[in-house]
Amino acid sequence: EEEVMHCAGCGVELQMEEPGQLGYVPVEAFQKEPVICQRCYRIKHYNEASSMTLDQDDFLKLLGKVGQKKALVVNIVDIFDFEGSMISGLARFVGTNPILLVVNKIDLLPKTVNPNKIVNWVQRQVKEHGLRVIEIVLCSVRKNIGFDRVIEAVQRHRQGRDVYVVGATNVGKSTLINRLIADYSDLEAELTTSQYPGTTLDLVKIPLDDGRFIIDTPGIVYKHRMTEIVTKRDLAKIMPDRTLKPMVFQLNDAQTLFFGALARFDFIKGDHQSFTCYLSSAIQIHRTKLERADDLYRDHRGELLTPPRLEDLDELPPLVKHPIRVSKGRKLDVLISGLGWIKVNSESGADLAVYAPKGVKVISRESLI
Numbered sequence: 001e002e003e004v005m006h007c008a009g010c011g012v013e014l015q016m017e018e019p020g021q022l023g024y025v026p027v028e029a030f031q032k033e034p035v036i037c038q039r040c041y042r043i044k045h046y047n048e049a050s051s052m053t054l055d056q057d058d059f060l061k062l063l064g065k066v067g068q069k070k071a072l073v074v075n076i077v078d079i080f081d082f083e084g085s086m087i088s089g090l091a092r093f094v095g096t097n098p099i100l101l102v103v104n105k106i107d108l109l110p111k112t113v114n115p116n117k118i119v120n121w122v123q124r125q126v127k128e129h130g131l132r133v134i135e136i137v138l139c140s141v142r143k144n145i146g147f148d149r150v151i152e153a154v155q156r157h158r159q160g161r162d163v164y165v166v167g168a169t170n171v172g173k174s175t176l177i178n179r180l181i182a183d184y185s186d187l188e189a190e191l192t193t194s195q196y197p198g199t200t201l202d203l204v205k206i207p208l209d210d211g212r213f214i215i216d217t218p219g220i221v222y223k224h225r226m227t228e229i230v231t232k233r234d235l236a237k238i239m240p241d242r243t244l245k246p247m248v249f250q251l252n253d254a255q256t257l258f259f260g261a262l263a264r265f266d267f268i269k270g271d272h273q274s275f276t277c278y279l280s281s282a283i284q285i286h287r288t289k290l291e292r293a294d295d296l297y298r299d300h301r302g303e304l305l306t307p308p309r310l311e312d313l314d315e316l317p318p319l320v321k322h323p324i325r326v327s328k329g330r331k332l333d334v335l336i337s338g339l340g341w342i343k344v345n346s347e348s349g350a351d352l353a354v355y356a357p358k359g360v361k362v363i364s365r366e367s368l369i
């Protein structure tokens with residue numbers, strides 16, 4: 001008969017099979033008493049929080065509980081995948097609590113971009129999403145840009161309340177949390193985890209000086225983002241690690257661009273015009289004739305067209321076609337969630353099609369840059 005053991009720290013069911021997953025404990029650690037999971041171990045001994053994840057339904061349940069308390073909700077989103085990293089239904093679930101929107105990874109935007117314009121753009125998108133936010137702060141947690149403004153805005157808006165940090169996965173939430181831990185926690189104040197009623201997930205709590213806490217919530221996994229469906233190896237490739245270099249392509253109609261074997265962009269009909277691609281420099285862009293595109297994909301994906309490599313291709317859902325018509329004089333971005341976007345500035349209009357793995361969000365939006 002197998003006995004189920006629970007972590008003495010957070011109460012989660014312990015397991016020895018899957019490192020990196022909830023409740024993992026290495027075999028050696030099982031000898032010690034009390035037994036705590038690796039995650040609690042790291043928090044206890046290194047003051048380091050690692051990211052936990054939840055799917056949409058469980059996440060919204062958790063958010064609903066946040067809505068019943070008085071709290072400041074800090075929502076962190078990724079400027080590289082703004083629409084993909086927005087939490088749908090957030091407004092409904094946090095109730096009357098104020099939302100501070102932290103827009104991370106602005107280090108990826110070209111230096112020439114005016115931050116005020118970005119804030120205005122974000123403001124318009126947020127409004128379109130039906131979300132009301134108390135303030136928008138741009139930052140780069142990794143490059144330490146604007147982090148002071150984040151701290152200052154949190155202090156200004158929390159007014160004696162707990163702070164809940166929410167966000168999709170891969171937006172930089174754990175980087176932010178660990179930064180906060182480094183800045184806030186002193187030797188006396190110990191990080192704790194506490195089990196959230198009604199869920200099996202424990203939350204990391206960073207004590208504040210007035211007895212309140214900054215509470216980290218699990219990252220929400222959105223399968224409509226390319227970042228959540230590719231292998232670890234490819235994730236490192238599709239997430240840009242430095243400032244985006246716009247790649248301009250002058251295309252005639254009936255031409256196609258392949259982004260590795262991950263996506264495809266067809267310029268079907270229209271006058272000769274330019275298209276600007278904003279994506280990781282680790283993605284190879286391959287240009288071909290539209291009439292050759294199907295054959296090229298069939299015969300050369302995973303080789304000439306990479307990432308993914310051939311051995312990882314089976315895991316990628318089949319590409320699905322999204323037709324896009326750009327009317328005369330329109331400026332827009334075609335966003336492939338998690339992969340990047342193509343800026344279209346069409347004086348004479350264009351018929352386009354984007355192919356992306358099934359389930360990955362493809363949208364057109366007002367140009368960011």
Ligand code: GDP
Binds near residue numbers: 051139219241
């Ligand atoms: P989480 O899943 O939201 O907890 O995200 P992580 O903190 O693990 O970060 C996900 C990825 O985004 C990592 O590769 C980070 O290095 C990267 N990242 C985090 N913050 C920034 C940032 O400010 N700029 C850039 N370019 N990358 C960042």
